[in-house]
Amino acid sequence: MQWTGLTLSIGMAVAAGLVGCFALMRRMALASDAMSHVALPGIGLALVFHFHPVLGGLAALFAGTLLVWGLERQTRSSTETVIGVVFSLALALGSMLATGDELVDALLGAPGTLGGWELALGLAGAAAVVAFVLTQRNRLVITLVSADIARTSGIRVARLELLFLLAFALTVALGLRYLGVLLMGSLVIIPAATAKHLARTLDQMFAISVGVAVTSTLAGELLASRLHRATGPVIISIAAGMFLVALVVRRGR
Template sequence: MTAIIITKGARRLLDDFFTRAIIAGVGLALTTGPLGCFIVWRRMAYFGDTMAHSALLGVALALIFDINMMIGVFAVAVAISAILLLLQRRHTLSADSLLGILSHATLSLGLVLVAFMTWVRVDLLSFLFGDILAVSRMDIAFIYGGGVFVLAVLAWLWRPFLAATVSEDIARAEGMNPALSRIVFMLLLAIVIAIAMKIVGILLITSLLIIPAATARRFSSTPEQMAILASLIGAAGVIGGLYGSIHFDTPSGPSIVVAALAIFILSLLPLHKREQASPKRIAGQ
């Protein structure tokens, strides 16, 4: 009888963790879908990696100054974006060289700082690969609060973002400011990285941005369709990955990415191929 009670209690506890994980993961996927579309259209995957890798430095600084980790990660991501913009204007190095230097430098600095923190126990694996089953109600509040803000800004600046993606000259001709839209986009990406760190981890954040968007592109004919479908595919990857993680006893973050990858591979099957979504299709509108 006691064993039955313990089993029921453990199952209820697991269900509570799993429900929170589903809610958090789906909330993140709804946000990364539209943002990931712009990363795919602008071919900014390497930039996304750089921002994600800088998150570990943000974690280290947050531990040192005893502040919220999401705030630390966001602050470092903003700083990296500013440094990148300043260095690009000097034209001393190519963009990919700058991204490579900043990506690995920030990741290494974060690891070194964490190694010096003998007064605190740091679970590096949870930061690198995520620990979605450990999300709290406060984490969910941060995820949905940040997600709603990001989606609201994207909806408000959708046309300027698309115009700048097609051509900065076209955007200027229409009275828009491509430089400002680039800065805003970087800030939105910094917010997403800060709220996504606990879900899939620092090393896998970019995959949740790119894989659903790349999959959705094959089945969409307009940018709006692609953004919506990318969110749905991301949510399906989260749910499938979490169920697979529970069933096969595998890490949750990598399992989510593998599930999203499986959907992408299925999308490559030789089915009827529609015209792929691209912001250039609306350039003449």
């Protein structure tokens, strides 16, 4: 694998490991997976109008995020409910716009060769997500513990939640090329779920989650090329294997 691809996949994995901890704490485990499907109509439109699918996916994810955030605030429905509705609509639209092999690539990822601008844009996106999580970590945690504590501490909860959802959407977009719409949500959630079983403190949870995401991504890429299999499913299988090992380790404690 090229060093450009390797660098970007490490950036994507670090972002996924960090964002996943907060997604899990917000009880968005299933919603995370569904949210990644919101990229589909954008990828479909990109294919129809011949521009880069990841840019189409990113635009759709951002639009979907704003829609989810707005509906959540207006209807007082849970994130899971709103994402469920938006996800179904996105899947229907995406399936109409993309067909055949294009749809399979969008769903399962097709790494191919990375251009210079793609690498730069991807790394900038990963750096933005990591910087957001590291600087807003304490505020995000307080908001999760109690939104009222956050509000009385002067934290603008609605704005912070929107920023988190945008960071989440950006993380999903980073992985579209490697893992596709179907599997990227899994790389956000499985490492965080593994970390939750092993960690005693928040710092440990972040470290373990990032470690699992990066290890499974690197090992997956290495193994996939040797086994001549698609990269995404191998990465997720390794991550899921680590989750199962964590369950056994936890039981043994």
